[in-house]
Amino acid sequence: VKKRIVTGDRPTGKLHLGHYTGSLKSRLLLQENSEYEQFVMIADMQALTDNFNQSYKIKSNIYEVVRDYLSIGLDPNKTTIFIQSQVKAISELTMYYLNLVSIAKLERNPTIKIELAQKKFNSSIPAGFLCYPINQAADITIFQGEVVPVGSDQLPMIEQTNEIVSRFNRIYNTNCLKKCTAYISPFPKLMGIDGQHKASKSLNNAIFLSDTEGDIKEKVKQMYTDPSHIHISSPGKVEGNVVFAYLEAFHPDKQEVEELKNQYRKGGLGDMTLKNILNKTLQELLCHFREKRAKVKDEEIASILEAGSHKANKIAEETMQQVRAAVGTNYFIS
């Protein structure tokens, strides 16, 4: 029996190279691994928890995200791609789980604490936002997910999910829910072109998978290097230099990257030359994505999502039948 992987993205905009190194590359590997069956969820209900008044953007964002998936090589025949809101049983399961987690516990969740500090809810935290880890536990467990790819900052989410699983199974004397383990991406977090923060759409410091040749060139040109490296002949710093971070992440020849680093440290390698090399690397990678992307039709996306959601619903319903039987709310089953 294959282990199920459950992962996904919030449809809040196009995906960028940070997503590519952080999660998409792993998904490509996992999709080819016969030990696993991969489910990629577009978490529109979760996106609404802090974007409830921008829901008009949500459909086009979903289409962009799927376009990104297909352009990098996610294969809907191998990976089930579906929309969270279309699996309505997730809401039902969330209702059962809401009784098993205290408000105090949610308020202590380290991931939520950090996110609350970043967002501008002030004292008006939407209940849906505070409760989203519970919703996330339902997302994972309804598909009997056993492996969940996450960043290390999201480990508290996995812990919360497993606590709910233990509690539910104990209270309702069942073993219908499975615990999951985190799969931490082997690739480091990608810096934004500003060198100050990780790549992020909202900080406007990311290179998108769908960027044009001109966009990419311009962003590479703006990339933060070593501000004290003014003369080509002077030694330059590699650490914190975004161009090197991107070369490490995307240049196909590790040996060549090492040589460039040595040369840069010694002096004699100009930023312009270096950026031209990176530009060439990124253009080669992204032009493949762009080509595939251009071929994806809206109808194809719709049918992938509909088929994926259909499959996801079938699995979710199987779990829910066990959940309702355990709680005792399956009244009309004799």
Add this chain to the structure above:
Amino acid sequence: VKKRIVTGDRPTGKLHLGHYTGSLKSRLLLQENSEYEQFVMIADMQALTDNFNQSYKIKSNIYEVVRDYLSIGLDPNKTTIFIQSQVKAISELTMYYLNLVSIAKLERNPTIKIELAQKKFNSSIPAGFLCYPINQAADITIFQGEVVPVGSDQLPMIEQTNEIVSRFNRIYNTNCLKKCTAYISPFPKLMGIDGQHKASKSLNNAIFLSDTEGDIKEKVKQMYTDPSHIHISSPGKVEGNVVFAYLEAFHPDKQEVEELKNQYRKGGLGDMTLKNILNKTLQELLCHFREKRAKVKDEEIASILEAGSHKANKIAEETMQQVRAAVGTNYFIS
């Protein structure tokens, strides 16, 4: 077009005379009123918010409640009786609403505050319990409920529901949700036989609709009267005297009750005589219920609940189609 009434009970045990005067009598009147279409929901999901670890009792409690309904004369051909958990779209709607109410607001809800003081959650308030007013708003609005029978202590719930309706309609630029108004029962709250608290199952001071002849006689005998009324010839107090409260609520002849009061106040009417009169009154009322109750078969209950839930689901789905269209999550509708 008939206005929809949405009301219901938590299936936490058999119903008693407090329910009868507080809500069931109103339902009997409203069921015959051609201005209204009445929906009575058995709120099992809500019962789970503070009884999640006693779910094994829930099915038998549901059956007892429906038996009570049928015994007093609720007619499933006129009143739709259904189970909350079987209308799964309520959970879905709750998820949309959770984003529109802040945790701070929920914590300020006066009804919740009182209930929290009564319950023994300590600092560990289940998220499901704090959020149940949001779930309740979904219960009402998914059926386009316009009239909601409540006790005056539950007015904050109606206010919370209408706030959600306003917010949802404004944010999503729709008018698919209707505001509701409270229908306050014209009958006063019924005292428990102890004369200290209102009639309540958990305080063990209530006469159940399903009590036997012997139960009723014994409970009337135990009823709190005027503790200083020791001699039959002495004047007695009518205020706070539970026997008179019950005579006022259940004796068919108001004139006779007034005469008994006058006699009791003057002196010369003994508690035993008075209790015999009340016992006769209650026996007559409750023997009708008991007779009907004995005829109700489990299969009849199951088919009423199944048909009612089916009808409720149809209406809920109509509302949800509008809700999803307003939010923009109806992706597969062209």
